[in-house]
Amino acid sequence: MTLELDTLVFVVVAGAGLVTAMAALMAREVVHTIMWLAAFFVSLGMLFFLLLAPFLGILELAVYAGAVTILFLFAVMVVRKRIFSQEAGTGFSVTAVLLTIVVAFLFTEEAIQINTPPPSRSYDVITLSTSLFANNGEWVIILGFIMLSALVGGVYLARESRGRPIKEEGQ
Amino acid sequence: MIPLEDLLIYSGLLFAVGVFGVLTRRNFILLLVSIEIIMNAAILNFIAFAAYSPSTTSLGGVTGQGIAVILIGLAATEVAVGLAIVVALNRIIGSVNVSKAMELKL
Numbered sequence: 001m002t003l004e005l006d007t008l009v010f011v012v013v014a015g016a017g018l019v020t021a022m023a024a025l026m027a028r029e030v031v032h033t034i035m036w037l038a039a040f041f042v043s044l045g046m047l048f049f050l051l052l053a054p055f056l057g058i059l060e061l062a063v064y065a066g067a068v069t070i071l072f073l074f075a076v077m078v079v080r081k082r083i084f085s086q087e088a089g090t091g092f093s094v095t096a097v098l099l100t101i102v103v104a105f106l107f108t109e110e111a112i113q114i115n116t117p118p119p120s121r122s123y124d125v126i127t128l129s130t131s132l133f134a135n136n137g138e139w140v141i142i143l144g145f146i147m148l149s150a151l152v153g154g155v156y157l158a159r160e161s162r163g164r165p166i167k168e169e170g171q
Numbered sequence: 172m173i174p175l176e177d178l179l180i181y182s183g184l185l186f187a188v189g190v191f192g193v194l195t196r197r198n199f200i201l202l203l204v205s206i207e208i209i210m211n212a213a214i215l216n217f218i219a220f221a222a223y224s225p226s227t228t229s230l231g232g233v234t235g236q237g238i239a240v241i242l243i244g245l246a247a248t249e250v251a252v253g254l255a256i257v258v259a260l261n262r263i264i265g266s267v268n269v270s271k272a273m274e275l276k277l
């Protein structure tokens with residue numbers, strides 16, 4: 001059995017994704033975490049291209065690797081003072097590691113039992129948008145309402161004049 | 172084409188990495204990063220099933236890709252609200268350690 005190019009690319013991209021995801025959680029500086037997270041998003045976007053979903057790959061690169069990463073960086077710049085290494089908490093606890101192993105085992109064991117590779121198929125953007133906007137338009141409307149309420153909540157939380165500062169910040 | 176079970180195993184491992192982050196980290200920003208990893212594992216599942224769905228129906232598995240689009244929007248919204256909470260936490264209690272945030276009211 002020869003190793004197909006698809007499988008080789010998948011192994012490389014998936015390995016890079018796992019390594020970058022772990023590195024993002026292990027980094028001691030929050031800025032390094034965000035950079036590793038951006039690399040993780042890029043690897044996932046490449047995987048979407050491999051899965052015949054080029055539009056979603058572009059969306060992943062634009063929204064996650066672009067917008068979300070920049071949003072994280074802005075948040076770190078705003079609250080930069082004390083949140084670096086001393087609060088990263090890079091320790092382990094036995095319970096957490098055990099629970100993680102249990103979760104990984106449960107998910108991967110279920111996946112291993114799926115043994116029938118069904119046919120693969122690609123969809124173009126026209127089919128996707130028809131399905132999304134014509135057949136399932138209520139999802140998009142609900143998402144719009146959720147985003148609107150999130151906007152109101154974000155503005156409310158970020159207001160300067162509200163509330164009482166409990167603790168003086170070291171100027 | 173990549174076998175479906177390989178993709179599901181990869182997705183499960185990513186989910187476990189995210190769960191590990193949620194269980195061990197106390198920095199709010201790292202918690203958000205872990206939740207992002209978990210949501211991306213779910214999105215990967217939807218796209219994998221969409222790619223492998225049988226093409227007997229007219230739309231087949233394109234619904235899975237539609238759900239993935241909705242999920243990407245939801246995750247971006249969640250990050251925006253989460254980071255607003257980070258800024259508010261830092262302003263009010265002077266820290267983003269969730270162990271120090273005892274009151275829900277900001």
